[in-house]
Amino acid sequence: MHPASWIGWVLAVMVVALAxxxxxxxxxxxxAVVLVAVLAPREGAGVVSFRxxxxxxxxxxxxxxxxxxxxxxxxxxILFTLPGPRVPEWLGGLRLGGPVSAEGFAAxxxxxxxxxxxxxAYGVFxxxxxxxxxxxxxxxxxxxxxxxVTVGLTLLPSxxxxxxxxxxxxxxxxxxxxxxxxxxxxxxxxxxxLERSLRLAEAMEARGYGAxxxxxxxxxxxxxxxxxxxxxxxxxxxxxxxxxIPALGLFGAALALLALWWRAASRARxxxxxxxxxxxxxxxxxxxxxxxxxxxxLGLRLTGAGAMDYNPFAGLPVPGFELLPALIAVASAWPAVxxxxxxxxxxxASPEARLAPERAP
Numbered sequence: 001m002h003p004a005s006w007i008g009w010v011l012a013v014m015v016v017a018l019a020x021x022x023x024x025x026x027x028x029x030x031x032a033v034v035l036v037a038v039l040a041p042r043e044g045a046g047v048v049s050f051r052x053x054x055x056x057x058x059x060x061x062x063x064x065x066x067x068x069x070x071x072x073x074x075x076x077x078i079l080f081t082l083p084g085p086r087v088p089e090w091l092g093g094l095r096l097g098g099p100v101s102a103e104g105f106a107a108x109x110x111x112x113x114x115x116x117x118x119x120x121a122y123g124v125f126x127x128x129x130x131x132x133x134x135x136x137x138x139x140x141x142x143x144x145x146x147x148x149v150t151v152g153l154t155l156l157p158s159x160x161x162x163x164x165x166x167x168x169x170x171x172x173x174x175x176x177x178x179x180x181x182x183x184x185x186x187x188x189x190x191x192x193x194l195e196r197s198l199r200l201a202e203a204m205e206a207r208g209y210g211a212x213x214x215x216x217x218x219x220x221x222x223x224x225x226x227x228x229x230x231x232x233x234x235x236x237x238x239x240x241x242x243x244x245i246p247a248l249g250l251f252g253a254a255l256a257l258l259a260l261w262w263r264a265a266s267r268a269r270x271x272x273x274x275x276x277x278x279x280x281x282x283x284x285x286x287x288x289x290x291x292x293x294x295x296x297x298l299g300l301r302l303t304g305a306g307a308m309d310y311n312p313f314a315g316l317p318v319p320g321f322e323l324l325p326a327l328i329a330v331a332s333a334w335p336a337v338x339x340x341x342x343x344x345x346x347x348x349a350s351p352e353a354r355l356a357p358e359r360a361p
Contacts, residue, residue, distance in 0.1 A: 026117065032330055306322050
């Protein structure tokens with residue numbers, strides 16, 4: 001699949017995961033992401049990096065439940081009570097220990113499900129698309145940002161590879177294992193991954209990657225002014241119900257300024273490509289589906305329809321379930337359809353067949 005298709009899918013999964021707190025929809029979304037992860041191609045370091053992200057997501061899910069238990073929480077269904085010190089009220093309601101309720105565990109599990117969906121989607125993207133393909137497919141206006149992202153994407157696979165290498169060397173030397181030896185494994189791996197990413201960045205900088213003339217002053221001013229306009233539009237939309245029409249005006253003005261910056265940045269940084277990777281029609285349709293899913297999830301959340309919002313602290317009710325949000329979560333597995341329908345790769349010829357002489361007709 002084209003890198004743009006994977007990027008659109010990851011962004012749609014992030015929007016859907018963050019737009020709902022309903023555990024039913026999040027569970028369906030997680031199953032859709034897992035289905036795509038099973039079918040997505042992964043080679044080399046991509047397999048190891050996806051496994052590391054999956055383990056990290058599970059750890060974060062367990063950590064979310066642990067923090068909910070340590071902090072204590074409020075609710076009607078008390079499961080158990082943890083001893084802890086009494087915290088002054090002027091610290092903003094911070095609690096250490098105390099009664100732990102089922103409502104608090106449910107809220108922590110919902111947050112953990114959203115984190116799992118996003119991390120699994122990013123792991124699939126990191127394993128299926130190489131950073132070099134991402135850099136080649138980036139528009140000229142975002143070349144500088146994509147250069148930074150490309151260097152950052154190489155950090156996880158290189159760190160995982162260094163971790164495997166350090167672990168093998170320590171095993172050959174007879175070093176003991178266990179949790180006590182974890183810093184001796186993790187620290188060299190992270191340092192090695194950072195050094196490799198820095199060497200890549202220095203090599204690209206030395207070869208002139210990203211070198212371009214400065215943008216005009218009006219383009220820089222437009223880019224700087226778009227941020228406060230977006231913040232003001234969001235503030236008026238969410239906190240001032242009577243000012244939503246001016247909020248839409250500010251949002252439109254911010255988009256116009258961003259379009260002005262995009263046009264100036266694209267003209268200032270001409271980009272040439274040796275080979276243009278085309279986006280097939282089926283994947284363009286997939287991107288349209290991803291955009292529709294993101295807009296639909298946001299629309300349901302803003303309008304309060306579809307039982308997208310679930311509050312477990314309201315007596316731990318049964319979450320609502322409607323067809324449209326469930327279809328949005330299930331339709332997030334649209335890359336699986338393209339991956340199943342793709343033609344199977346041609347089998348590689350054996351060395352004996354390649355070395356055999358051709359028969360005369």
